[in-house]
Amino acid sequence: MSDWARVSAILERGLDLPPAERDEFFSREAGGDAAMLEELRALARSYDRAEAAAFISEPLAAAEPDLVLNTLYPGQRIGAYEILEEAGRGGMGVVYRARDTRLGRDVAVKCVAEGASAPQRARLEHEARMAARLSHPAIATVYALEERESTAGFGETQLFLISEFVRGETLRAVLARGPLARTDLDRYAQAIAGGLAAAHAEGVAHGDLKPENVIAGAGGAVKILDFGLAELRRGTAPVAPVEALAGTPGYMAPEQLRGQPPDPRADVFAFGVLLFEMTTGRHPFAGDRGAMLEAALSSRAAYDTPDLPAGVAAIVRRCLSPDPAARFASGADVVAALGAGAPPPADGPAPTARSLRWFLVHQRVVSALAAAMPVVMWIARPAFGRPWGSLLFLLTLAGATVVVALRLNVDFVAREHPADLRRHLHAVGRRLWMAELALDTCVLGSGLALADRLDWAAAVLFGSGIASIISLSVIEPATTRAALRTLSPRQPKQ
């Protein structure tokens, strides 16, 4: 392009001049060509911007060294392992999928860069030793730690951690598609808490639990990875911490942020963040890194939100407590809380016959009241005139049938399976509430319509409607609380 040849030649000379003289130079060189002058000016502005921002002033590999950390190439062999592909990159190294040619299975090979610093090597060794203590279906099994002379020669050695390869995706990738379905949520939460419980039982705290470190296997397995920041504790004294302060903002417990080494309660905190994310698809501490840190430190979390079911909210709240002593003590306690169904025992034990007394009375009285409505409507039917009387009667009958059926069902569960009452109310509560509200609205409206036509029926319907609404909004929550022996069944305040 001869045009560009001219522009670039003029620009080259212009950029050599002091900025003040450039414009005059460009005008002179461009002659009357306005388009060329404009292009010269635009490029000169771009040049100034590039200078100011140090645009490509450093070689790429120097500006972004993590681009060159990768050290293995597909097809390369490390002992019996043939590298197949890069499977992921973590904070400290790269993970490859490799083939164990002796045993004929795929393995994960994690390595730090050739010539890695001593702390990086120490961390990989530490990770291997920590994970090797553990044997649990939710923890990726470590097979070996291998060291070999680098192919590059120069007397360097490279360290490889060989472990179970889990085909699948990280929990982070799963979460990118939104919150988990209820059944998945239970399965994931149970598996992760179970893995933590096993680690804690061995005295190992993970220290860096986050969605990137949980793999959702293609076969349904859920595995915790990366014990690189794990802490081993015997009694209360930490043994051989690798690094004073490391972790991932947004998942670190407040005490971890203040510099304490991770312990099981710090893992419980991270689990709380994970549980919130799995339930809602959002992170509980909104905002950028700084805001996240601040929120975690003050535990000013947005976890009291309507999209969190009451049972999960209670577990999350307990996990995210800024005071470690107020959290579950270890993964085992979390497992127990999760196992008790969506609403955790931490919120209250199973109801007893005594605590259920008023709850049952309430259910039966309200059922009887609902059953009486269609009867009154049937008698009052002629006063509405045709066809309204019949229609309103049928509507009331339908509403009353639904309400009575659901209430009898609740009554049955409360008497026969009191331990399931919490879960059952969580499942049907909303439907019952809507059906009853619809019935009450219908009855109240009918009462108003009958005023001055059939006053006794108007009074009965109107009064029952009001009573039923009060019962729904005030009395029922109270009897439910008494039955479940909790402070509050829905969205308790902090």
Add this chain to the structure above:
Amino acid sequence: MARPPNPEIEALLPAVYEELRRLASSYLRRERDAQSLQPTALVHEVYLRLLHDKPMVFQNRAHFCAIAATVMRRILVERARARHALKRGGVAPRVTLDESLAPDKTAERSIDVEALDQALERLEAIDPARARIVELRYFGGLSVEETAAELDMSPATVKRHWAVARAWLARELR
């Protein structure tokens, strides 16, 4: 992957390796915390990449550098693409605390490597000589003097060409 080794390339490898090692160290010379990252990692990779690629005969050092810079460009762009894909997945990098509290250096300095690579391809179409300077300097890590020696130009010419190429690329990436 399982391509039979090419004897010609194998014979050249020690020389290639030494050359790449030199080239790679110029990459990292200016890097502040380079002590954890030695040039061998990159060199090693370029070496392997050359080993696996089509038969090539390096006529001379300049020829070798030309190929090496191109290979490095390809590796780095692929890496950047892979990293970008990971970031889209929302990976939260693990950091030590003081790092996390410092302003995010990479965010403000970080460059869209894929976009730059594509812009450079467009520059190649209209101005191969200046594009080549960018490839050698930015992807190959050569200094002005080294670039001048490779291209048989004066350092002053390289500098002037470089300035224009930067202006053009900065406008493209705006």
